[in-house]
Amino acid sequence: MRIAGFVRGGRALAPLIAVLVELGVIYGGGASPAAVAYGYSAAALFPVLAWLTKLLLDTEPDVQRRLARLSVGPAREATGGLLAALVVALVVGAAAMAAPWLFHGIDPNKELASGMLLGVLAHLLAVPPAVAVGALASRAVTGSVRLGVTVLITAAVLVVVLGLSSSWAPWLVPPVMATARELADALPPTGSGVPPAGTIVLLVAWATAWCAVAFAGYGWLRRRRS
């Protein structure tokens, strides 16, 4: 019901245009190895997916959200919203992975197979934290448009600023920038094309732990703001 309302309401249009523009900028400059291109496209997608999530969760009027909560219970209502946002974000993520082939943005002669797999990983590492940020910025949690937008923009800026290699507290944000960097650093001639297994495990564990905290915070705030 949420996805149908979201799509029919036409509110998805603005962030989707932003995705297109972003991808056009990223891939417009010529072909690069898949791992590098996808690493940065996942990072660029992060704020847009968070925005999409906020829009999707905010589409439903507050009273309708309360009706839904009464119908299915608070836990299922909250999880339902997150799952709907996750589905939308995964679809957009998949479309973003297909897009560079239209723009000829990927060099098929350089580490293509491993680059594709690493690209999927980079997008999978970006989607759940983006959904978590969007959910934390949604009206059901923030209660006001101003606070919601502030949360969204602050999170998007912090992901970049604290994600830089010189960051003093990279663990405060999800490893979106870190993943993009590791994928680029692993390319030959400096690397084998694939980051070391230990690095991949660390990135996955980092993203999982960050999401666990963020989603737990979302659940707690939703329960408090009944």
Next chain:
Amino acid sequence: MRFEGVWFRYARRAAWTLRDIGAAVEPGATVVVLGRNGAGKSTLLQLAAGVLRPVRGRVSDRPAIVGWVPERFPADQPFTAGDYLRRMALVRGVTDPHAADRWIERLLLTEHAATRLGDLSKGTAQKVGLAQALLLPPGLLVLDEPWEGLDAVARTLIPEIVAEVTHAGGIVLVSDHRGEITALPGAIHWTVSEHGLQPSPEKTPEGEVIVELAVRRSEATQAVAELRAAGHRVLRVKDPDADVRGAPVIAEPGRDPRARADRKPR
């Protein structure tokens, strides 16, 4: 269902909307919640339904299936009335595939089923709100100002539906600031005010009938006094112009002037 020392406020530093509410409702009962605007009727109903959670205290023994008709139906959704009700039936896990269509027909919504929610009149949207609350037979039906915007035909449906829910053992809570309580003669009345909840546990006697009269404004006070003197109960006095003039025609002796503003002397 019981309210056990329920306190509620909308924000941490805000004034309490409801203080120390204690009350119980038996299965099969209808409760009409009265009170002036802003007294907390809607808040009390939302606490009863489980839409709001008490800041202190609790609401216990709430029936499992709750139907809530909000004061204003959220019409800002990109669905037609029929589509919305069928989707809500799915969300609510209604197994009967015709439940939505049955309520569309019963609430005279058939000709509006293909209309978008945002294009419905206030009364028709209110009926969609009523239908979604009844898709599953509710153990607790909470109606927040259900008469608002309804036409004469639809108004008669409310007492009918209330009676069906209570006969099945359900509880019905209704808020009312328009003095439509006469339509529910067997109901218990609760009055919400800044002092809390004043339940009047005695039901309206079943053997009574309701007679509506019109009297000249200048003689209204005297007519009410004479009717009371003759042993009749005056349920309400309604002055069509009072909303404009902002003052009730009749002052109920010995009552708080703020309570008089409701124009519902009993």
